[in-house]
Amino acid sequence: MDSLFSQLTALGSSLALVCSFMLLWRRSLDSFASAFTIQSIVVSAVTAVVGYFGNDSDLYYVAGLFLLLKAVLIPYVLRRTRRRIGALREDTPYVNTATSLLIGGLLVLLSYVVTRPLVVLSDLPTRSGIPLAMGIVFIGLFVIISRKKALTQIIGFLVLENGIALLAILGTYGIPLIVELGVFLDVLMGFWVMQVFLYQIDQTFDSIDVEQLNMLTEVTIRPADRVSGGGGA
Amino acid sequence: MQDLLFATLAIYVLGMISAIVLRRAAGRAAVAVFAALGSSMGAAAGVSVLVSGREVPLAPALSALHPQVQLQADPLGAVFLVLIGLVAVPAALYGFGYSKSYEGRYSLAALGVVLNALLLFLTLTVTATSPILFLFAWEGMTLAGFAAVLTEHDRQPTIRAATWYVAISHVGFLALVVMFLVLSGGDLSASFADIRTNAESLSPVALGAAFLLALAGFGAKAGIVPLHVWLPMAHPVAPSHISALLSGVVVKVAIYGFMRISLDLAGAGPAWWGGVALGIGAVSAIGGVLYALMQQDLKRLLAFSTVENVGIMLIAAGAAIVFRSYGLDELAILSIVACLYHALAHGVFKALLFLGAGSVLHATGSRDMEMFGGLSKRMPWTSAFFLLGAVAAAALPPLSGFASEWMVFQALLGGARIADPEGGAVMSVAAGALALAGGLAAACFVRAFGITFLGLPRSEESEVAHESPRSMRAGMGLLALGCIALGLLPSVIVPLLARAATGVEGRGAAVPSMQLGLALATPSGLSSFSPFALATMLLVAAAAIGLSIRMLQGPFRTRLSVTWGCGRFGQTSRMQYTATAFAEPLRRVFASVYRPLEDVSVDYHPDSKYFVYRITYASDLRQSFAAYFYHPLLLAVRIVAMRVRRLQSGSVHAYLLYVSLTVLLVLLVARVWH
Amino acid sequence: MTDYLLQLINVALVLAVSPALVGLIRWLKARMQNRRGAPIWQPYFELRKLFGKEVVVSDTASWVFRATPYIVFASTLAVALLVPLVRIPVPVALGSDLIVVVYLLLLGTFFLALAGLDTGSPFGGMGSSREMTVAALAEPTIALAIFSLAVGAGSTDLGRIVAETLNAPTTVAAPGHLLGFAALFIVMLAETGRLPVDNPSTHLELTMIHEAMILEYSGRYLALIEWASGMKLFIFLSLLANLYVPWGIATSNDPAGLAVGLLALLGKVVVLGCAIAALETRLAKLRLFRVPELLSVSFVLALLAVTSSFVVR
Secondary structure (H helix, E strand, O other): OHHHHHHHHHHHHHHHHHHHHHHHHOOEHHHHHHHHHHHHHHHHHHHHHHHHHOOOOHHHHHHHHHHHHHHHHHHHHHHHHHHHHOOOEOOOOOOOHHHHHHHHHHHHHHHHHHHHHHHHHOOOOOHHHHHHHHHHHHHHHHHHHHOOEHHHHHHHHHHHHHHHHHHHHHHHOOOOHHHHHHHHHHHHHHHHHHHHHHHHHHHHHOOOEHHHHHHHHOOOOOHHHOOOOOOOO | OOOHHHHHHHHHHHHHHHHHHOOHHHHHHHHHHHHHHHHHHHHHHHHHHHHHOOOEEEOHHHHHHOOOOOEEEOHHHHHHHHHHHHHHHHHHHHHHHHHHHHOOOOOHHHHHHHHHHHHHHHHHHHHEOOHHHHHHHHHHHHHHHHHHHOOOOOOHHHHHHHHHHHHHHHHHHHHHHHHHHHHHOOOOOOOHHHHHHHHHOOOHHHHHHHHHHHHHHHHHHHOOOOOOOOHHHHHHHOOHHHHHHHHHHHHHHHHHHHHHHHHHHOOOOOHHHHHHHHHHHHHHHHHHHHHHHHOOEHHHHHHHHHHHHHHHHHHHHHHHHHHHHOOOHHHHHHHHHHHHHHHHHHHHHHHHHHHHHHHHHHHHOOOEHHHOOOHHHHOHHHHHHHHHHHHHHOOOOOOHHHHHHHHHHHHHHHHHHOOOHHHHHHHHHHHHHHHHHHHHHHHHHHHHHHHHHOOOOOOHHHHOOOOOOHHHHHHHHHHHHHHHHHHHOHHHHHHHHHHHHHHHHOOOOOOOOOOOOOOEEOHHHOOEEOHHHHHHHHHHHHHHHHHHHHHHHOOOOEEEEOOOOOOOOOOOHHHOOOHHHHHHHHHHHOHHHHOEEEEEEEEEOOOOOOOEEEEEEEEEEOOHHHHHHHHHHHHHHHHHHHHHHOOOOOOHHHHHHHHHHHHHHHHHHHHHHO | OHHHHHHHHHHHHHHHHHHHHHHHHHHHHHHHOOOOOOOOOHHHHHHHHHHHOOEEEEOOOOHHHHHHHHHHHHHHHHHHHHOOOOEOOOOHHHOOEHHHHHHHHHHHHHHHHHHHHHOOOHHHHHHHHHHHHHHHHHHHHHHHHHHHHHHHHOOOEHHHHHHHHHHOHHHHHOHHHHHHHHHHHHHHHHHOOOOOOOOOOOOOOOOOOHHHHOOOOOHHHHHHHHHHHHHHHHHHHHHHHHHHOOOOOEOOOOHHHHHHHHHHHHHHHHHHHHHHHHHHHHOOOOOHHHHHHHHHHHHHHHHHHHHHHHHHO
């Protein structure tokens, strides 16, 4: 039974990881939103699986809430925002797509290296998913660093948060429900604040390209000086 | 048998003398005959050592002359003796016809002396048994190579190439001297056997330093990235049969040196040695082939491809070190065998390709691929041989390159058995790098052969190109046979190489069960394949298709017509894809590696910019290594040199003062030392 | 002896069924696009027609152009002889090694690319240049996918990999397995010239890769090449099916088992063919310079497959 359990969690974690790679590969903000939605569904499913095999009925509630918040509510708001801003694409990220993907692969290797002590010591059936969850966290961070549009960065943040949630579920079989609720609330608040900022940026600069923020330093950067995505395209 | 090598050396000396004494055709013939005879006798000695599997002291007559001069062939050295023979015999034969075009322009005597001297020192290098002898032979080899590169000494690129070559070689030489000093505890005349015992008592730090020095010193000669810059300059400017020797053999002797130190003399090293070698090997393999893809000069392309193949050998050697440090001896032996096999295979196909490029140069007077095209109809033999070499170089079955790369792959896949996942991950990434290099090499050789030999001729010279004389064709033919034999018969050759590998391992008779017979199997049953059966299958299938079509559908009805041109008439060679255009997609994909500089200038009509008079497009690749590694280095050297220049006062007294101060200092140091 | 005979029957199977696979995918695509579509056996008629036609050869072309169709067809046939389709193991003396299979297919590509350059046509040059670019960039993914398979089975021998997966059924759902499958599926699309990498049904010069390369071929040469590329597709699909979902494959020469194996193979290949048809209906062709990005996706997937198969080991 344990082997099926670990297979399922590892499978779920891999799927979630592949979803975060979609953020590096696709360009339109809509596809980012759907990748995030799918990832949230998968993470919530993994939570339910852990709840079933770990005999922890609380986790079902967590899974349900998670699904409601991250697979329904936040994607809905994301899509609405996207419609208000217009059809946007992440066409020229700081790091070009092929390189981003390779860096993503390296980050996953790195997360295997950093979580190795944990995985070796642990005897949890869920341990093989831990490095993958860590990889999701790293890729979320990388998306925030390397992408230009504020909305992409928000999705990067949300993916990072998904990674942390997955890590918590796999590493500890879920934290107490009350803590989990607090975290959800935090995420919701953070998301809300970011949305507000996003509207403000859009209103002020008529764009959500965070490169525009460079103008705030009064040193204008001429387009020619920008790091052009190199080759690969 | 023992005196066979003495005879070899004597024949080389005879070859040098005859080059000076005899003139014209007689001189060329004598040089070729002596070089071929000597190297084939050396190869015979090598084969007998491999078959017997024992270390054989060679040329006792020389030892009688001076006790320090001990030559000996163990199975590892013997492999390289065979390689020298495999490449040198055809190259000498080819050189007989090829050097005719040098008559009256350059000194044939010098060329003949250089060829035989190069072979002499190569033979000495792989049979030396003490550092002092090894270094002597090594330096002789470097200088012979230098003279060979300088053959066409009245051209600017030649001089530049030779300067770079000799400079980097000597930095490498310095590293080797220091390395031997560390390993032998300061006694360069100690024998290799003494060094082996001495190395056991050295600290890991000293051994690690020696390993890195060996990697740098031998790597400088082998052309590993970033010490490769001289290689694509120097190898192409030498006469083609010498290029074949430089790329096919001299580079391999550096690999011999590296294996001798890192796998034999320095004892079993820790895993990080192997990791370093693997990493540098992977970078060299990919970097070499990436730059090869962008070259327009055919011989330069081949030289960059040599860098790639050295990378592959280094990957295999590195894997061997890693496996040995984990106690996986079978896999270590497989890796060493793979490395040696690739050395043989690459020696043969690269020599073939260089000779082919030499024939093209001979026929058209150019090395620029953009000038070629359509040569396969004008030079049928050369093009068939070159195609064979290209297929082998692209590591396609059933030729030699595939057999060796298959073994390297199998060795790397064995990395899954390493207990640490990190070790396995490194091996898997190396396998990916090797595959990328292999795929790019296939693209590179489609381009090299396709642009040069197929399509329409792109210049007047290619239009009137002629097939090369018989001796040159014979040289290429021998090497082509070698490519086929090495591709089909690994099962015969591998057990012999395994002896060399176990000799290196120093573990006696632990020869793994490399299956004899037609199939080639890895030890411990990773997998097997049978190149012979494969080749038979291909031939039978092709014949069966041809026959069955003929039987079912009757004889061929073929009509010759012009190439389809979308309704346009008059196909000209300017409409074809050029070498540059062929590589353009890959140049864009790897733009972050190449960092191409592009310059487009458009002359408009003065009145309207919709009418264009002419467009000039120039593009060059930034030599990243030159820009980031060598320029700062040269700048630093120059600054130091400017400082030192102040010592040059021009006063004789000052110079005398320097001399006496130096003498005094040396005496003092010597006093303190003891 | 029976083993070898059965393996030869494999070849006959590939020869016979592969045009139908091509026809099936075309028909399914047509149906999904609300067209009626040609019948599934249309490719057979096309092949017969082409074999009966005279061959027009460019006067620029050399012997390489004439030899290439045979080399391509022979290397594909040799591959068909090496891979396990209906039963395992493949007779030892043939050596059904995955690396050999990959490089044999590359041999065909190599010569096709040369033939593309041989006629001096700008289309041919363009096609070969692009084909070699895609082939070179697909290689590392293939190597890593092979590595991830070899970690489990301890071998690159196809028969042993299949047997290993049969023995441990849960590995089918293992992440390494699924990621490797996804990676190889993408590579399969690239290597067999399907959408989104190449469009098999267009002759528009800006989009085509494979078709540009073989533009100058006609008559029985073209028939050989078309047939060989159909066989390549069939072999790739059956390899994907047998390596990752080997259920049903026969492990002995028992006739009933062989029949089941045959049906299972055809079923799996049809399912994969449907997947291709659906994908080709849904996806637009990628710009040429986004193809490397797609291939780096597959590379990363394969890398993840390798790392996760190390962990579950």
